[in-house]
Amino acid sequence: MIFMLALGAAVWHSCKKDDPAPGDTGTDLRSIAYDPKPYTVIKPDHFPQVPIPADNPITVDGVQLGRRLFYDPILSGDSTQSCASCHLPQGSFTDNLAVSVGIDGIAGRRSAMSLLNIAYATNGLFWDGRSPSLEDQALRPVEDPIEMHNTWTNVVAKLKVHPTYPALFRKAFGINNTNEMTKELAAKAMAQFERILISSGTSRFDRYLQGEKDILDDDELDGKLMFFEEGGSVGLPDAQCFHCHGGLTLTGNQYFNNGLTEAATLEDFPDKGRGGFNGKATDNGKFRSPTLRNIALTAPYMHDGRFQTLDEVIEHYSRHGKNSPNKDPLIPQVGYPIPGTSPLQYTGLNASHKKALVKFLHTLTDTTFVNNPDIQNPFF
């Protein structure tokens, strides 16, 4: 009952917008059955519960609509690009490019972030956190001139006369008329689909966590210990990874300056990141920490794709990054402390440590997720 009320309220709220043109009576959809069924989001038992906003409950039909919209190039100005053009399943919903390229061949300035476990990202989306929710985020690329370069007015107009979409909107949201189809409902549907992009729990790391203690070899286990700051008692250095990539989703969804840019002052970052969005100079050069799940599938790395391999990433941290006024204080503390130094210096990591960390990162690969038929392109 609550579910139905919430769904009804959501539809009512959304349908106040995008009034039809005068004289446009739309198409009556009431002959199509509206029977919303809650979608059960499948997650590993050891994962946190999935946050779902009360004003956008996930339904079977909502996910189906969102999935089609996500993969449909109808959203772009020339019908050549969809969301999936930059977020492909085989790349764990990245495009494996340093920076993404829009329909006009213009390169963006940042790399496409993985959408794996994006439902848990409740502290802002995009590298700079400028979008507060998946519902808000889904609206933006369509009208971005260097991405899909379209307008929602055009998109909604095409969806209204499409042979398939009016019925899908009816089934997903209970609208009575095509004139009630809006960009907000489209965004809600895509957000529903994105919230089901959850790890399968079958990576080797997950199997280790669930009791298969022999599944990691010695190197991988050493890497895990360094990653999670557990290795001190067995003589391993601290790699400081988990502070920014913590929890089971391996991201705190917080913002850090991880030492990518040498900057004498806070104004010297070519890409101000978080600070460019919120105007706080002390947030310049900070970016959202991405999930490390499936990290082996998402190269290249960092917001600008500067590192081609995980070896390069680990080398960056082992060398304690580049200096700037707000570099995170944990970055220089990778390695063993060097006795007698004041201020205390850290050794960085040796070759075997780096190798172990990279091997551990490969245990996070979840091919069951990327091959899940329920999240693939429905048009093939």
Next chain:
Amino acid sequence: MPQLCRPLVPRNSVPGALKRVCYFNYTSGTEFRGTHYNMKKILFSGLLFSLFTFSGCLEDSAPVNDVTITFKALYDGQPLEKYKLYDYNTYRVQFTRFNAYMANIALMNGNTPLPLSEIGWVDFTPDSAPTDKAVDVSVTFNNVPEGNYTGIRLGYGVPASLNAKQPKDFAPGHPLSRENEYWLGWGSYIFNKIEGQVDLNNNGVFDGGLIYHCGSDAVYREYLFDLPVSVKAGAAEIVVEFDLKKLFVINGAWLDLNNPYNHITSNDVADVVIAKKLMDNFDAATTVKQ
């Protein structure tokens, strides 16, 4: 008004005679928020809460009132500000993060606790804050029976019974559902995070990070603060201040940041020396007043 403080030993806090009052379930797990940023949510929650408590308390004829506790972060008596340089002994420090779990909050009537909240998370330096100034974090407890209370109990961290759980055990939005406040390797929540840097030579160059992440059952602490709290018709307010300067002056001596091993709580869950020192000193760093 200065307060007297004493460690709560032994810890045998049994909820008092007011256990029947329905709001205890509601106040279990409070996501304490900066008051400036979530008024809509607070109002909505307040409405729901009012309906809930009203319907549940019809049989309770005791007068009911609101008690608001506001947590503040200070350094040397002044509101804390991220990235600001502060004098620290002969050095200079800056802080970049300060958050903490607060547990088992109760008003005390002599030795009898009136539980208000089982657990809450106080973030003085949220990413969403519009400036680098630490935010004040307020939480209001409704339906507190009228009376003259003698003090307040504060728990610092996550009690063992809750620390045995994991974020997956809590619904989204519950303070203990926060993944980045859970230390997977240690099997513990991170009771508090205090991060920053130190400039040992006063030359404008930071010489080391300060990473105090206290966690594990061994460092959970509860303290009682003597403070007359009169709850009657209208609202009562209690202010809880944490002064980081006082936190780092332990038994009259500064935690020596020239010793680099004092820059972190520990790398070993079995040997959380600095974490224990800080958690033992949180009572001295806390001022409770009305």
